[in-house]
Amino acid sequence: MKKSKTGGIPMKKCTFKTADCPIAQTLEVVGDAWTMLVVRDALVGKRRFGEFERSLGIAKNILTDRLKNLTARGVLRQVPASDGSAFREYELTEKGRGLIPVIIALRQWSGGMSHYKLVESTGNKRVRVELRTEDGRKVGLEDVRMVAA
Amino acid sequence: MKKSKTGGIPMKKCTFKTADCPIAQTLEVVGDAWTMLVVRDALVGKRRFGEFERSLGIAKNILTDRLKNLTARGVLRQVPASDGSAFREYELTEKGRGLIPVIIALRQWSGGMSHYKLVESTGNKRVRVELRTEDGRKVGLEDVRMVAA
Numbered sequence: 001m002k003k004s005k006t007g008g009i010p011m012k013k014c015t016f017k018t019a020d021c022p023i024a025q026t027l028e029v030v031g032d033a034w035t036m037l038v039v040r041d042a043l044v045g046k047r048r049f050g051e052f053e054r055s056l057g058i059a060k061n062i063l064t065d066r067l068k069n070l071t072a073r074g075v076l077r078q079v080p081a082s083d084g085s086a087f088r089e090y091e092l093t094e095k096g097r098g099l100i101p102v103i104i105a106l107r108q109w110s111g112g113m114s115h116y117k118l119v120e121s122t123g124n125k126r127v128r129v130e131l132r133t134e135d136g137r138k139v140g141l142e143d144v145r146m147v148a149a
Numbered sequence: 150m151k152k153s154k155t156g157g158i159p160m161k162k163c164t165f166k167t168a169d170c171p172i173a174q175t176l177e178v179v180g181d182a183w184t185m186l187v188v189r190d191a192l193v194g195k196r197r198f199g200e201f202e203r204s205l206g207i208a209k210n211i212l213t214d215r216l217k218n219l220t221a222r223g224v225l226r227q228v229p230a231s232d233g234s235a236f237r238e239y240e241l242t243e244k245g246r247g248l249i250p251v252i253i254a255l256r257q258w259s260g261g262m263s264h265y266k267l268v269e270s271t272g273n274k275r276v277r278v279e280l281r282t283e284d285g286r287k288v289g290l291e292d293v294r295m296v297a298a
Binding site for chain 1: 169170171172173174175176177180181182185186189192193194243246247248249250251252253254255256257258259260261262263264265266267268269270271273274275276277278279280281282283284285286287288290291292293294295296297298
């Protein structure tokens with residue numbers, strides 16, 4: 001079985017078997033724990049290679065690979081250093097910010113305490129991920145099921 | 150660097166650096182693409198080893214490892230075969246069903262079409278993951294930020 005260069009997912013096999021599954025498609029981009037932790041760090045404002053490296057305790061070659069992959073997939077983009085220096089900085093694209101619900105759902109599942117919280121930009125109210133019907137009603141985990149589309 | 154037996158995440162390192170991060174804690178359980186795809190399959194009603202194997206095109210030893218790990222972590226449980234045969238079957242625990250928002254968030258991000266949809270058990274209304282404030286207001290991705298807790 002062929003493992004992808006990005007680690008977590010055996011890319012070729014999965015592409016073949018589940019190309020028509022949007023969950024698998026997402027996992028091809030971020031279905032690797034280091035990748036998701038890089039996204040988390042970018043979300044809390046880390047921008048430089050050294051910042052990610054210190055935060056994650058990750059090997060340089062793995063971090064290089066993950067940053068390159070996330071940039072190639074349009075999740076991160078490289079921007080000039082905010083202080084005018086020659087350092088490369090990374091920031092989440094709009095597509096990358098689209099992963100916020102995934103990050104928050106992962107966090108809610110563990111139920112642990114975090115150093116960070118998601119809040120509304122205006123007003124500082126805490127923001128959570130919820131299951132809602134199309135017409136906006138809140139639905140519990142015990143009241144949903146998967147059916148053929 | 151030590152890789153965990155479950156593949157995606159270098160368990161020891163991550164436990165050390167991010168033990169206090171609930172996102173990392175979740176990724177230690179499901180931060181591997183195969184693991185998440187097994188959870189997806191269980192959610193759409195697959196129960197037997199052979200069903201997961203055929204659906205995922207996954208090597209037997211990898212599937213064995215993922216099922217064992219998910220059972221040990223309390224995401225799946227083994228139950229007697231529904232037809233009274235000697236086969237082992239697996240089903241999501243309540244803790245496992247708690248991953249539904251993660252699965253749905255992963256799916257919404259790719260935006261692709263799926264063979265399955267999440268609906269309310271009564272009424273068949275489509276269910277989605279949304280960002281909401283604690284008092285229930287819907288919030289857009291552009292209107293949130295992470296701040297120190």
